[in-house]
Amino acid sequence: MNVFITGGTGFVGRYLVETLNKKGHHTTVVGRRKDSGFRDDAKIVYISANTTQPGPWQNPLKDCTAVFNLAGQSIFGRWNRRYKKQMYDSRVLTTRNIVAALPTNRQATLISASAAGYYGHRGNDILVETESPGADFLAGICIDWEKEAQKARKKGWRVATTRLGVVLGSGGGVLEKIVPAYRLFLGGNIGDGSQWFPWIHMDDLLAAFLYIWQNEDLDGAFNLCAPLPVQYKKLAKALGTVLKRPSILPTPGFMMRMALGEFGETMLNSHRMQPDRLEKHGFRFNYPEIDSALRHLLAMDQTGS
Numbered sequence: 330m331n332v333f334i335t336g337g338t339g340f341v342g343r344y345l346v347e348t349l350n351k352k353g354h355h356t357t358v359v360g361r362r363k364d365s366g367f368r369d370d371a372k373i374v375y376i377s378a379n380t381t382q383p384g385p386w387q388n389p390l391k392d393c394t395a396v397f398n399l400a401g402q403s404i405f406g407r408w409n410r411r412y413k414k415q416m417y418d419s420r421v422l423t424t425r426n427i428v429a430a431l432p433t434n435r436q437a438t439l440i441s442a443s444a445a446g447y448y449g450h451r452g453n454d455i456l457v458e459t460e461s462p463g464a465d466f467l468a469g470i471c472i473d474w475e476k477e478a479q480k481a482r483k484k485g486w487r488v489a490t491t492r493l494g495v496v497l498g499s500g501g502g503v504l505e506k507i508v509p510a511y512r513l514f515l516g517g518n519i520g521d522g523s524q525w526f527p528w529i530h531m532d533d534l535l536a537a538f539l540y541i542w543q544n545e546d547l548d549g550a551f552n553l554c555a556p557l558p559v560q561y562k563k564l565a566k567a568l569g570t571v572l573k574r575p576s577i578l579p580t581p582g583f584m585m586r587m588a589l590g591e592f593g594e595t596m597l598n599s600h601r602m603q604p605d606r607l608e609k610h611g612f613r614f615n616y617p618e619i620d621s622a623l624r625h626l627l628a629m630d631q632t633g634s
Contacts, residue, residue, distance in 0.1 A: 331392055332356045335380055335423055336399030336442075338365055340501040341493075341534065345397060346373065348535050357389040359400075380423040387430035395542055398427055398441040398478065404467070405506070417470050424477040434485040438542055441478035443492045445527045445554065447471035450598040453525070457605035458492075458550045475550070487548050489541045494554030494602060497622060498531030499629040508627070511568050516576045522562030525601035527554040530616035530626070537604075540612050552604045559619050571623045 332349055336342045337358030343366075349356050350372055357374045358365060365375035378386035380400050390396065402419040406412055424441060431439070448456045449463015462468050475490040482488055495503050510516050529537075534553055541547045559567070569576030604612070616622040 330354050330394045331389075333359070333390055333393040333396045334399065335359045335397070335427065336401060337375075338362050339399060339401075340498065341496055341531070342397075342399045344498065344531055344535060345399070345538065348539070357393070359386050380426060381418045382422075383426055383429070387426060390427065390430040391432050394435075394437050396427060396431070396437075396439045396441075397538065398424055398439065400424075401442065408466075413466065417473075420470055420474045421477055424474055425480075428477060428481045428484070431481055431484050431486060436485075438487045438489070438545075439478060439481045440489045440491060440538060440541060441474070443471045443475050443490045443550070445492055445494050445552075445600040445602050446598075447475070447492050448600055448602065451601065452599050453601060456552070456600060456602045458552055487545065489548050490550050491538070491541070491553045492550060492602070493534070494527030494529045494552070494558075494600075496531055496534055497528055497626055499626050502531075504626060508568070508572070511572045511574045511576070514574055516565060516569055516572075516574055518562050518565050518576075520561065520597045522560060522565065524561050524597060524599035525558050526561050526564050527552075527558050527600045527602035528564075528619065528622075529554045530614075530622045533614045533616055536615070537607060537612060540607070544610065547606075547610060549606075551606050552602050553607070554602045554604055555619070555622070556604055556608060556614060556617050557619070558601055558603070564619060567619045567623055571620070571627050 332354050334342060334346060334356055337346050338360030346356055346358055350370060355372045357376065359376045359378055359380060361379065363377050367373050367375060376386045378384055380386060400419055400423040402415045404416060446467030447462050448460055449465050449468045462472050478490050479488055497504055537553050541551060565576040616625065
């Protein structure tokens with residue numbers, strides 16, 4: 330099948346392209362980089378484009394049977410007005426431009442990313458898909474992001490908005506940022522460690538994407554996270570155990586705020602998210618527990634596989 334992917338050169342996108350390629354699908358990949366870095370393969374077409382602007386990059390959408398919309402400026406950075414605009418536009422305007430170019434009345438699927446930030450800071454509340462959204466900056470992005478994707482329904486497309494937890498994978502993402510500190514004996518909690526950390530193993534995320542695509546009765550919002558979220562203190566302990574390092578040096582909340590500003594504040598937010606709809610439909614996770622997920626991923630990093 331012909332699959333269109335925005336954000337295809339990002340951490341998740343590259344894994345998704347590789348997975349689809351192995352299954353024999355033809356993919357059109359759109360990213361901001363001039364060179365995608367993908368190996369030469371007739372089944373992969375790469376387009377370098379600014380997806381916040383209409384352009385020729387939209388043309389292949391007319392021939393696609395599925396669209397995975399993963400585009401978005403990384404949230405890891407110091408948030409000033411310009412950076413926040415890039416975060417918003419890269420998600421909301423890209424989605425608007427995708428929907429504008431979709432053909433009408435086709436049996437096709439749009440799977441559009443969203444994030445756990447949709448719910449805002451919720452303490453110990455258990456968050457399933459029917460919970461109301463938050464009111465902070467990230468929640469506002471997610472609300473508008475999902476609204477733009479849902480407009481594809483008017484063209485007859487099936488739409489799934491996927492609220493991603495923190496993706497744990499080899500070779501990038503959050504583990505690449507925090508594991509070096511543990512190896513240097515500098516690991517520990519963020520804040521007081523009581524915040525809930527919604528996470529998902531990369532393999533389960535990719536399986537969930539394909540599961541939603543292949544089951545035509547699935548649409549609407551889905552929490553893509555492991556069924557067993559953990560508090561930061563549990564994450565720190567699990568990382569320390571797997572890496573055989575102590576996890577006793579916390580980063581106080583006030584230091585996070587001082588060093589990273591508004592982004593530092595969001596790092597202290599709590600999202601006790603549950604993949605309620607996926608599980609009720611029968612999806613099963615290969616890595617539901619943080620300990621086994623970390624052992625698998627960190628072993629992959631050590632072997633280079």
